[in-house]
Amino acid sequence: MRAASEQFAAKGYDRATLRAIAAQAGVDAALVAYFFGSKRELFDEVINLPFDSRAVMARLLEGDSGRVGERLARFVIETLDDEDQRQRILGIIRTATVEAGTARTIRDKFTTELLEPVVSRLGAGHAPLRAALVMSQILGVCLARHVVGLEDLASASQDELVAALAPTLQRYLVGDIS
Incomplete structure (x- = not known):
């Protein structure tokens, strides 16, 4: 989540990639896809309000x-x-x-x-x-x-x-x- 947040913040949705997110997190891109599905699903998870x-x-x-x-x-x-x-x-x-x-x-x-x-x-x-x-x-x-x-x-x-x-x-x- 942290790597995805940083990638989306730095590059925006269009330029961020699952591979770059995975690389920053130190995991395989397949693992990110397994837990979050698509880039859109990962983004939707990241954009939840960071507060109650x-x-x-x-x-x-x-x-x-x-x-x-x-x-x-x-x-x-x-x-x-x-x-x-x-x-x-x-x-x-x-x-x-x-x-x-x-x-x-x-x-x-x-x-x-x-x-x-x-x-x-x-x-x-x-x-x-x-x-x-x-x-x-x-x-x-x-x-x-x-x-x-x-x-x-x-x-x-x-x-x-x-x-x-x-x-x-x-x-x-x-x-x-x-």
Whole structure:
């Protein structure tokens, strides 16, 4: 799984191969195929959310709604700073840019199943739009910091990034978006 996550993150779905994944893992490609089937089945296994969405929802909704943007920003930055989770997420994002099925998975798993219910519970209305706006910020930070490698983002501390990102997420989650 780790080798697959790293290969998909580095190369995207199209350029990653079962052979390269197996070689990195130090096993025969037939063994990977035996346990996971096709490359698509392996990818689907890798792109499962690297966290429990119910636990994340509870964490975000716990406490003052006036600080939900900060809680979400901290969760995002901490998640992306964890090497294993970041590799899985980058693999999903890279593949989503060229494959419609994976883009749909991002919409379904991250936006529809995680963010929309959080926004709905906060009661600000327009949950699908708000969730999409939040996701646009998360994707932007992820790409700019970890794919493009914008130096100021890459070298910023977690606290600096949370402080910068939280107000925008807060507005998208519960503020005025008219």
